[in-house]
Amino acid sequence: MEFTADNKKKFDTLLTRYPTKKAAILPTLWLVQGQYGFISDEAMEYVGKLLDLSPVHVLSVVTFYTMFNRKPVGKHHIQVCRTLSCAMMGADSLVDHLKTKLKINEGETTRDGKFSLCTVECLASCGTAPAIMINEAYHENLTPAKLDKILAELA
């Protein structure tokens, strides 16, 4: 793997913002995930070389954070908040609804690669619970019916 020319430029700018190369690891991994959608073993070696870090250090960082995907996820990555305020406002029924509708369990992707489903902890959107994220976008104050509409627009 290799960065696109644009990402190479972004990477070079990143390095100027930190006194050590190592500190640039999170933004560099974000660039990788932006380019490929996930972070492969090969990508971790590449990042290690770029930043003078061992692949095992890169691995330990990648696995520490929940937002880095180690394998490809669906085109629409649905993440349902399961923490208290959302749980009180019906998050479970959203998860059940999605499981039935998409015929997948948490942690799985539909066969056509369109949707994957997982639950996450508080998204700092508790006042508009229940909340979910699809890729980067927040969707708030949801009901199963509203969710159907959103999914129909995405499909």
Add this chain to the structure above:
Amino acid sequence: MTDNKDNLVLTTRFGLEKSYTADVYQKTGGYKSIDKLFSMKPDDVIEEVKKSGLRGRGGAGFAAGLKWSFIPKNVDKPKYLCVNADESEPGTFKDRYLLEDDPHQLIEGIIICCYAIGAESAYVYIRGEFDLAYRRIEEAVQEAYQKGYLGKNLFGKNYKLDVTVHRGAGAYICGEETALLSSLEGNKGQPRIKPPFPAVVGLFGCPTIINNVETISALPYILNNGADAYKKFGTEKSPGTKLFSVSGHVNKPGVYELPLGYPMKDLINKVCGGMKDGKALKAVIPGGTSMPILTAKDCETVTLDYESMTAHQTMLGSGGVIVMNEDVDMVWVLRNLSRFYAHESCGQCTPCREGTGWIDKMLVRILREGGEEKDIALLNELSDNMMGKTICVLADSLSMPVISFIKKFPDDFRRHLKNRPQAVRVGI
């Protein structure tokens, strides 16, 4: 928010069109403190902030000016400010609004703090999930550079300051200040033992101040209007205003700026339009889920300030107020929290790693199969054994709720005991 803008410090621009641009910010009094700032000595800025009584809004409530004064003076090392925008404490969603609606207010606050402590670099550590908030603060920083408000000779002064927005990647623990530093340095986001405190040995081994977004956002007001004006809000021991994130069973959840000392019952009944569907109030978590719980009766008398919360055996925390109605089962609530803390433990300390998981498993068993009298004693004992024995206070953040839930809602736990004919079973 609140009707009268004269009563606001932090949210005066919320709701204005394009409030997040430098243009609107300046038209509404933004960056006005800069000239005054540079006419003062750094130590005088620290004194003014001390005098204002501003306390950290990230959770612990530590006095901001006092913290800054711990930065050693005659050390030949760079100094850093890290703005904590990790906002991951369940029930808290106020920093998101400050970042989305008024990012330049934060930047002005950053300039004030950095000048006071002698820092030439600041990092804004923002949680990875925030997308709009990230774009708004990043664009505001770039705009500030273009206008010469950041970088070399900012505002034409003999002073240099760089600000970098740094995105996290999903880990609650990175909001803990030393974990934030580890994460920013390029390691796993694991907390480190204090002392040394970050003010002495912080980011890249250099003196570092870590402050919450809301704390820093209050600085332009304090500098412009003076400590005395700020102290007109709030109580003697809790001066100023604070943002409260309200969620749960109220008619109008949301973020509200209120003077400290405001009655909890008025927050629920007046500001938030009362309980949803006319149900009765059962319990309130006042400051994010790590804080001990309040009963409906406590809420009659408690006020939103540090001292009243202490008198009611809890804490103001991050101001994340979660309101629960009479239908809520407190054992179910506690299990939701135990799952959270077990999931978010960084795993370094045995009492935390094992304890949070054990408590979670017990609560699941009690909910599914019914519990025994001795389970309640064991939950208390486990929590006692987790408190104060770990590197950071994540372990306490589950222990304190466990102990307070059992103490304040014993009937909810008894309902789940096996020997009760009407024992409840919950499918989770």
